[in-house]
Amino acid sequence: MTISRRKFLGWCGVAGLGVARAKPVRSASLQEFAGYPDSLGVLHDTTLCIGCRSCEAACNRVNELPEPAEAFTDLSVFKARRRTSAKTYTVVNRFEAPGSGRKPVFVKKQCNHCLEPACAAACFVGAFQKSKEGPVVYDASVCVGCRYCMIACPFEIPAYEYDNAFTPRVMKCTLCAPRIKDGLLPGCVEACPTEALSFGRRKDLIRMARQRIVSYPDRYVDHIYGEHEMGGTSWLYLSGVPFSHAGMREDLGVTPALAFTSGALSTVPLIASLWPVLLVGIYAVSRRKEKLYETEKASAVEAAMEKTTLKARAELEQALEKARREKDAAIEKEVRKAIKAKSIQPGGEDKDA
């Protein structure tokens, strides 16, 4: 029941329960992830690249991509700077080297198969996975097509099938994962006539690259592009000109993309647990205030009522009293009148009274 377990863990993760994440990607940005041991990669020595576009043709063939508008032998494409697209997983660009008289530089561009890929960190269905073998593989069967992976990729690689109405896919180099599994070389590497591309274990490629830099210090810039860029990539580059002259960004830094968002994501459990407490607290205070206000109001009313009742009672009593007095007075008056009448009118009864 791996699926349900995974799903469960996924939901725990979003609920902020802090259970281990579903994927073995680093959970915090603190420790360095050195990549899977023995993972594979390609070293692109741009000083050996002659811009023949054989790799482009091979890639197109092995991946059964649609035929391009211009033939792969047409070198006029170098006039414009190209990028990967839904129909091309890899392109070679030409850069004029600074200073006249120097040969132009050709650089092949494709997915770099990052060790901690931005695209994988960004995808909300986990359609991208970094495999132990090295390739970053994409699963079109779950992809929603939000294209956040394209926003995230610092190398501007993934492309989208915008003209497909119902089953558009994200398209990018696969590092020929299916061929590697069959023990074959990636199509582009196999086709390269000059060994500008070397396929192997990333560890070995780095050693090889460093050796070349040491052996030919005049030929190379002392930097292996991809060793640390964005946390390291499976595809590595050597160059004779500063990489920024070869169309590659040198300002990306060594922090893997995941680290940029992990901080913000880690506040989720915090907000989810603190907010309710705070809000209920505020609610309680406002309720209490309101209650106090209400009780105060009620008691004021009661007091007022009491006062009025008392006053009313007093008034009533007064009135009664007055009435009584008036009545008494009236009786007295009558009595007196009667007495008077009796005394005028002599009779035996009076003496009795």
Added chain:
Amino acid sequence: MPEKRIHLGSGRITPFNLVSGVIIVLGLMITVIRYTGGLAAVTRLSDYNPWGIWIGFDLLVGVALAAGGYVTSAAVYVFGLKRYHSAVRPAVLTGFLGYALVVAALTYDVGRGWRLPYPFLVQQGTTSVLFEVAACVALYLTVLFLEFSPAALEWLGLKRARNLAVKMTMVLTIFGVILSTLHQSSLGSLFLIAPSKLHPLWYSPYLPVYFFVSSITAGLSMVIVEGALSGRYLSHKMDPAHLADKDQVALGFAKAAAFILAGYFAIKVMGISVGNHWNLLSTPYGLWFLLELVGFVALPCFLYAIGVRERNLTIIKTAAVWTVLGIVLNRLNVSLVAFNWHLPAGERYFPHWMEIGLSVFLVTVGILVFRFIALRMPIFYEHPEFEENEKHSYSVDR
């Protein structure tokens, strides 16, 4: 008073109905083209610019402007500001419609809209900020639906269900505030993953904070704007209590907006100094940034403050519209204008007219549905049969 005569009676041929009819027809046409020719047929999206105005405007602006729902219900139910009670239902209704439209827009924008539940049902990409956004938006849409349901149930005369729904008010409000905090800020966090593509003046580790704080000002301002609009066109549907409270709500919310805008301004300035980007302010992008910061944050803040002091509703309404425009500008800047700023002009994005057309279509649908509901359900007045009940369950005092 010619405007009075346009008052939004449905079913008659008025300029309003005519224009919205044309927009609806256009929208339906764009829908057909979108689902037959793909995104390429109706958008100018490219491999460099995977997100256009359907994300920049419909999602980012839409969610920010729909913040009135959580802001108002939090003010009334959590903070106990009962005197704003009459503002809750309209705000919750616009919030609900806003979010529903955001989801509708997303079904157009993503490649396979019917897969939108996949992140929950099939496989969870928990390392993704977008996953958090999606989860919160889905849950919050449900919350808003439930918060709105009493009005619908009163209209339908389903007393028992309605009373049950009303009982959940408090829990829903708190849940809504949590979800809103999370996804309003996460919409900003979305861009944290691409520091190499967003201009440093807009890129900041504080992006989530900026988005959250500005969403509050957006919510407050939208309540004022909506209040002004419905006061003009739907006043015949308002009960005396609502009419009496209207200006009080505007004044109170304006005061809050002034304070929060001031705070927002301060943390934006703090962001520049933390990143030490002062030198960038004199570049063209810097001037654009200053226009946003001074022209659409500081100025409306100032205007709000004056409006509150003078108790002048015209100034307050102007400030509200201005703030809303500022939010639109900010979200478009982050997602489109300052995004991919490093690319040559030829690779930059500009929307296709059909992208704009669809956004206008969705907004129009929102207004029409709002009108339909406000003309029928107890939104601006208390249902006579439930008035007592209402008072009892919320203990509203007037």
